[in-house]
Amino acid sequence: MxxxxxxxxxxxISFLGIAQWNFVGVAGISSGWSVGNKLETDTTGHPVVIFYESIQNKASCLRFNGTEWVSVGNPSLDNFPIGSIDNFIIDKNNNYYLLFTNENFQLSCVMYDGKTWKYVGSQIIMSRQSNHATMAIDSKGVVYVGHPINSGFALLKEKDGIWIPYSTINLPTAIAYPSLKFDNNDVAYMGYTGGGLWANCSKLVNGVWKSVGNTDISAKPYAAFNTTLHITKSNEIYIAFDDGGISCYKLNEVTNTWKMMGTSGLGGKHTWLEDLSSDSNSKVYITTSHVTGDKAMCFTFNGTEWMMVGSPISESYASYVNISTNKDGKIFVAYNDFNLSKAVVKEYSLNTSTxxxxxxxxxxxxxxxxxxxxxxxxxxxxxxxxxxxxxxxxxxxxxxxxxxxxxxxxxxxxxxxxxxxxxxxxxxxxxxxxxx
CATH class of the missing domain: 2.60.40.3080 (Immunoglobulin-like)
Incomplete structure (x- = not known):
């Protein structure tokens, strides 16, 4: 040989075992192929996942109770005409909010209050004009929903059971990949890909959207896809996107400029940005998938460069790779696993099993x-x-x-x-x- x-x-990595990605509960938690997977952790620290099962044409919300995955709500999400999942948020009061699109391409929002799912405001918020929509909740619990329009971006908020227009970004063309977030002072920020296909960020000041930092954050001539904005517990603002690899920038609010975190091209060519998040200590994480079928991965920034968290998350191709951390610092990911053809949730933890x-x-x-x-x-x-x-x-x-x-x-x-x-x-x- x-x-x-x-x-x-x-x-x-450890005397007793190695830290790696381990299944939370059973290996596959859906009955078949899942799309639009969204993951959050509730106020008790347990993971909650929502996904759409394309074969059964239904959405499901499951919560891990420490022993097994259980369906959330009675009645469940089966009673709502969900065609695709746009956004999922759990607020500080442990209410679940789901933004979805029905089969008629209309936006709706439902909330789970600990007992049942019900509509937030009117049943239909608006008819969509693009494939992207976003949602955020301010510190007072007010829900905001936005989506691109033919000439920019429209934002609405729910008040007294009615969705009312709140603000508009006027641009020559519609934007893509809007990502709406509120900072600790309830200032609204939005990351997006503009008409020139470069990443941008704006914030709402006295009812007017103003550009944050340089107008085009991403490097020309590469177009920016999957633009995602994130604000940490300590009010640090990050934006990430695909542009021939993955790039992530942090906002310096003093100089109003964006600084690249590490180098561009994280994950190599044909790598998709899946999610951008942070833990209770404001440590930033990115999850990725690969166009050519390589494995899902998770990265964190150590102050100098991006480092892979443990081993690759999946053993084969994965999609809709979402990440969430709980109050104890545990890291969870949810994704659709190509080999299993099912939704999967994993936790990064020490494995001591033989x-x-x-x-x-x-x-x-x-x-x-x-x-x-x-x-x-x-x-x-x-x-x-x-x-x-x-x-x-x-x-x-x-x-x-x-x-x-x-x-x-x-x-x-x-x-x-x-x-x-x-x-x-x-x-x-x-x-x-x-x-x-």
């Missing part, structure tokens, strides 16, 4: 530490090895390995890498490595 040279040191973490007699890594030669041995099993860098870019993949393999690191740069080992019996092993 041909052996190759790999100069590296393996670091075990079913996922190899025993010494199952997996051998030698020599360790290495001075130039590295082997993986799994006696009697075929396995696949994938290696990603901390930006989530696939560096190498080796398939149908049997018993022992040696690898070549000549094309690897110095740094940290994540090695994923998957056996034909569907066991998974993850290791972090450093190439020196």
């Amino acid at each position: 041909k052996k190759h040279i790999l100069t590296l040191t393996f670091i075990f 079913g996922s973490v190899a025993q010494n007699d199952q997996l051998k890594l030698f020599p360790n530490p290495s001075n130039g030669h590295f082997n993986i041995e799994l006696t009697g099993e075929k396995f696949t090895i994938t290696i990603h860098d901390t930006k989530g870019i696939l560096i190498a993949e080796y398939q149908n390995i049997h018993d022992t393999v040696g690898l070549d690191s000549k094309t690897f740069r110095k740094g940290i890498y994540i090695v994923s080992i998957r056996t034909q019996n569907h066991q998974h092993y993850y290791r972090k490595l450093i190439i020196t």
Whole structure:
């Protein structure tokens, strides 16, 4: 068997196990393929997920109670004519709000108050003119809904059971990917892709939308897709988008300028931005998927660069990858899993189960530490090895390995890498490595 040279040191993430993405409850929580998946954590810290099941033509809302996933509301969302899911928010009083589009392309909003789902305001808010809509709730509990129109963006708010016009952004063309948020002072901000296909941000001042920072945040000539705005607990404002990879900027409110976080191109080419969020300590997270079928991933910014959180989230292609953190700092993701053809929720946590973490007699890594030669041995099993860098870019993949393999690191740069080992019996092993 041909052996190759790999100069590296393996670091075990924990003495008892390894921190990785583990299923919350059962592996698949929908009856079939899910779309529009949205994830939030409630005030008790439990994950709540909403998705649309295209085969059954219905939306479902499920909450994990610590033991199992249970349907939310009686009656459930089956009673509403949901065609697609636009937005999902849980407010500080633990009320759930769902913005959706019906089969007639009309926007509606419903709320779950702990007992039942009911319409917020009139049953129909407006007829949509584009594929994108957004929703936000201010500190007083007032609900705002907006969507692009032929000449900009229209924002409405619910008052006394009626949706009333609130403000408009007037532009030569309609915008795309609107993302509405309120800061800690109830100032409304919106990130969006403008008519020139570049990312922009505006804030509402005395009823007038004003540009925040430079007019076009994204770099020309790349168009900005999936533009997403996020405001942290400490009132820091971030905007992220796809532009030949993923870019994320933070607003300097003193100078009114945007500063890029790390470098552009997070995840490599053909990577989709799925979600942008933060935890209770204002630590920022991004989830991604890949157009060509690579795995879903999660990244966080360490002050200098973006680092992958654990191993890749999924084992295959994933879509609608949403992220949410609870008050205790636990990280949850929800997505549609291509292999399972079902909605999945995972938590980033320490896994100490012997079913996922190899025993010494199952997996051998030698020599360790290495001075130039590295082997993986799994006696009697075929396995696949994938290696990603901390930006989530696939560096190498080796398939149908049997018993022992040696690898070549000549094309690897110095740094940290994540090695994923998957056996034909569907066991998974993850290791972090450093190439020196």
